[in-house]
Every structure is written in C-alpha cells, then in structure tokens.
Amino acid sequence: MATSTLFPAEIEAWRTQIDDALDRYTLFDQDCPARLGEAIRYCLLAPGKRFRPLLLLTANEMCGGTLQSAMPAACAVEMIHNYSLIHDDLPAMDDDDVRRGRATCHIQFDEATAILAGDALIPLAFEVMTRDIRPQELAALCVSALARASGPSQLVGGQADDLGFQFSQADLETLEHIHRRKTGALIAVSLEMGALIAGAGPEKLKSLTKYGKHLGLAFQIVDDLLDLRGSQAKMGKRAGKDAELGKLTYPAVLGEEKSELRAREVAQAAIDALKPFGESARPLELLARFVIDRTQ
Numbered sequence: 001m002a003t004s005t006l007f008p009a010e011i012e013a014w015r016t017q018i019d020d021a022l023d024r025y026t027l028f029d030q031d032c033p034a035r036l037g038e039a040i041r042y043c044l045l046a047p048g049k050r051f052r053p054l055l056l057l058t059a060n061e062m063c064g065g066t067l068q069s070a071m072p073a074a075c076a077v078e079m080i081h082n083y084s085l086i087h088d089d090l091p092a093m094d095d096d097d098v099r100r101g102r103a104t105c106h107i108q109f110d111e112a113t114a115i116l117a118g119d120a121l122i123p124l125a126f127e128v129m130t131r132d133i134r135p136q137e138l139a140a141l142c143v144s145a146l147a148r149a150s151g152p153s154q155l156v157g158g159q160a161d162d163l164g165f166q167f168s169q170a171d172l173e174t175l176e177h178i179h180r181r182k183t184g185a186l187i188a189v190s191l192e193m194g195a196l197i198a199g200a201g202p203e204k205l206k207s208l209t210k211y212g213k214h215l216g217l218a219f220q221i222v223d224d225l226l227d228l229r230g231s232q233a234k235m236g237k238r239a240g241k242d243a244e245l246g247k248l249t250y251p252a253v254l255g256e257e258k259s260e261l262r263a264r265e266v267a268q269a270a271i272d273a274l275k276p277f278g279e280s281a282r283p284l285e286l287l288a289r290f291v292i293d294r295t296q
Helices: 009-025 034-044 051-062 067-088 111-132 136-149 155-164 172-182 184-197 202-229 250-254 256-272 275-293
Strands: none
Touching: 009 051, 009 067, 009 275, 034 067, 034 111, 051 067, 051 184, 051 202, 051 275, 067 111, 067 136, 067 155, 067 184, 111 136, 136 184, 155 172, 155 184, 172 184, 172 202, 172 250, 184 202, 202 250, 202 256, 202 275, 250 256, 256 275
8 A cells, every 4th residue: 555645745754764763663672472573563564654653743843842852752652553453453343354455463463463463562652652752751741641542531442432333323422422532532642742742831732632633533534434435445444344344434424425524624623723833833734634635
C-alpha cells in the first residue's frame, strides 16, 4: 500500500524520521524471542500514514518545541496505536486478514504471537517515554496522559462498546460517545503530549485538545465511509467489513450524505479551534483537510 503524499513537505520529512526512530526502538536484544521481535517489527514498521505521531510533532513545533524532544512520545503513541490494530484484527475482535496492504499479524504469524506482539508494544511505549523524555516530571505527565487515553475509559472502553453494539441500533450521541474514545482519544492525546513537551500554556493545550476531539470524529466518519465504498487496493485493508460485522457506523445511523456533511462540520470545528495560533496553525489545518479528502 502506498502511503499518502498529501501532507505538507516538512511533515512528510518527519514521517521518514519517525520510521527511522521506530526501527531503532525495535532492535531488540537476544532475550527477545526472534519470532516475537519479527512480528512486532512486521506490524510497527509496515508502511503507514503515521498520522498520530505527525500530529504530535506538529503540535510540538507550533508550541515552540523541538523534534528531538518530542520524538520519543511520537514513537510511543504509534506503538500504542499499532498494539490496538493488532488486537482489533484478531478473530475474537474484528477478524481482519489484511492491514496496510499485507496479511494481519495473526495471519502472517499465528494468533498467540499476534496477542503477544500487541502486549509487548504497550510496555515498550511507556519504557521509551520514561527513559527518553526529560525532565522526568515531564515524562510522568506524558505517561499519565497516554495511559489514560489508552485505558478502560477511553481507547479500550470505546473498543468494548464498539463490539457491544454490533447488530444493534443507537443514536448519533451513542455513536459519537464510542468514537470519541475508540478513535479520538489517541488523536487528542497526541496533540496534548506534543504541547506538553513544548511547555505550552493552558490556553494552547485547551485549543489543541478541542481540535483533536473534533478531528478524531472526522477521521472516524471518513473511515466508516471508506469501508462502505472504498477499495482494498487503496485502503490497504478489506472494505465492507463493517456491514458484515453489524458495526454501528455513521452511514448506518445518518446515511452517506449526512455522514459526509457531519465529517466536514466537525473538521471545520477542529480548524476553528486553532484560531489562537493564527498562521502557525496552517499545518494542522492542512492535516484536517487531509482527513476529509483521504482515500485510504
């Protein structure tokens, strides 16, 4: 699967640096079983948008931070995101066989190895932050934020509700409550951590968090629409799975046309939240427009 080239040029350059850092962080010692290490690297280093770490690095730069100081957190959030994808793809969850244009982890290796690869990425993410973010007080803030966003009331809770509402009907409020956690939590915390590492004040943190919450919804709505009418070749995963699994989706609740309108509405709300940043917010504005226009 080809990755997108719709990001601004500077952000595209960051993606290569993210990939290089992820590679370095997964050069495991001899005590890591070879098959486990191979499975982790197979999933984590697969071609991808690196959307969440790019958001983190962009927010960090907007608030006056440096790439070097923010890269450990950028890699950590990508590790948590990838653990969630590995587990989401398992037969007990969404039972997917293709991810990022390649066989999913449990297909390429086996189910037990996939579970363990996902498990391993969680402590690795927090090890990276506690070791490489300085000062330690800042590392603790980032660890707390990412743990909260990926925990039982946010990412994992949203995933549980997503599974719990299969073949059920619900209203827009319920749907958005699920996806503010399942999809939106990691997007919002990426922006939060980027700002924290740069030493941003409360007003900037509030603005970026609001942007992230709206952007997360826009991202999920487009995901739902792509699953309905996209192609596996472009998406890198099998289309039409949501309907097969009886998923609660935006098109199912609102219909296609109203889902498109809702996506544009919340994306614009995300952009509006950036007004305190003025012209320096342009990269995040472009990323919001990328979310709406993406085809994968």
